[in-house]
Amino acid sequence: MMSASNLVLVQTAVLQPQAFVTIAVDTAYVASQQGQNISHGVYMMDNQVSNGSTNEGQMELSTVVPVGSLIGFNTVPINPGSGDTVIITGFTVSQGSVFGSQGYPQQQPPIGTEPVGAYWIGQAMNVGHQTYQIQIKVTVGQLRPISYYVNWDPFITAK
Amino acid sequence: MASSATVFIQIWVDINAIQNGSTRGVYAVDNRVGAGSTNEGTPNLLTQVTNGSTIQWNVYNIDATSTVVPTLTAIGNANIWGAGGQPQADGTGAFVGQVQATGQDAYQVTINAQKQPGSAGITINFDPSMAVK
Numbered sequence: 001m002m003s004a005s006n007l008v009l010v011q012t013a014v015l016q017p018q019a020f021v022t023i024a025v026d027t028a029y030v031a032s033q034q035g036q037n038i039s040h041g042v043y044m045m046d047n048q049v050s051n052g053s054t055n056e057g058q059m060e061l062s063t064v065v066p067v068g069s070l071i072g073f074n075t076v077p078i079n080p081g082s083g084d085t086v087i088i089t090g091f092t093v094s095q096g097s098v099f100g101s102q103g104y105p106q107q108q109p110p111i112g113t114e115p116v117g118a119y120w121i122g123q124a125m126n127v128g129h130q131t132y133q134i135q136i137k138v139t140v141g142q143l144r145p146i147s148y149y150v151n152w153d154p155f156i157t158a159k
Numbered sequence: 160m161a162s163s164a165t166v167f168i169q170i171w172v173d174i175n176a177i178q179n180g181s182t183r184g185v186y187a188v189d190n191r192v193g194a195g196s197t198n199e200g201t202p203n204l205l206t207q208v209t210n211g212s213t214i215q216w217n218v219y220n221i222d223a224t225s226t227v228v229p230t231l232t233a234i235g236n237a238n239i240w241g242a243g244g245q246p247q248a249d250g251t252g253a254f255v256g257q258v259q260a261t262g263q264d265a266y267q268v269t270i271n272a273q274k275q276p277g278s279a280g281i282t283i284n285f286d287p288s289m290a291v292k
Contacts, residue, residue: 016224017222017224020221020222020223020224020225021221022171022219022221022223024169024171024188026188026189026190026191026192026193027190028190028193029190029192029193032193040192040199041192041193043186043188043199043200045171045173045186045200045221046173046221047173047174047175047176047184047221047222048173048175049173049175049176049183049184050173050175050176050184051175056186056200057186057188057199057200057201058200072222072223072224074223076169076219078167078169078188078189078190079167079190080167080217081164081167111223111224112223119223
């Protein structure tokens, strides 16, 4: 039985991250390597180099943010006309606790025409340094699409 | 589909870091690392292409939620563009060009961005390279 009174409207404010990480992916390269041992073709950049971030443009980006910052993570294919897609499938933390449990990244509504899963937000809840893992799903081809999963270990420092 | 480009170069801009006359906060990547491109993620990107390729350049704010949108204003001349001339704006914000001569050249890219909407524009020039085989 469905009626309007059964529906609960949860209105969430659109979050505005103070820090932002873009992950640009050479999808054809990832496919050419079958998603295995990827050390090129995935480029991470943030908007925190003035705050001390290092390894910009590399897989092992080390982001530095003020504690409390919301951090946006957004994936994009470098070839926009290919129809290939890149989304984030999840995060883990292997060392440190900058996110804690409260700031663990959550998937957000996509930005513009991006696919669901391309945009996530985490929050740097605790001062310190953490090694975390991002896993992305790279889908190549449109007639018979094939997906490859890639994960790696960047860093976040909150101060 | 904006163009027949097969080579894509994305220029990512950290609006918090940019200053006139500096390339800090500017990162260029392409979809040609499998062909041997180097210096990915830096303003000194060296893109490897085959002669005749069509190339598309776009510039983006790293913060995809920001209302500040950097613009690509020029791509300078170089021998590799050949008789077809230097890359041109395609009307969507991108620049598109074709390599028509073999060799390696640096070419100047000019981008413009504001720190906040309405503030004075910051102009950044940098010189990536392209090797045409």
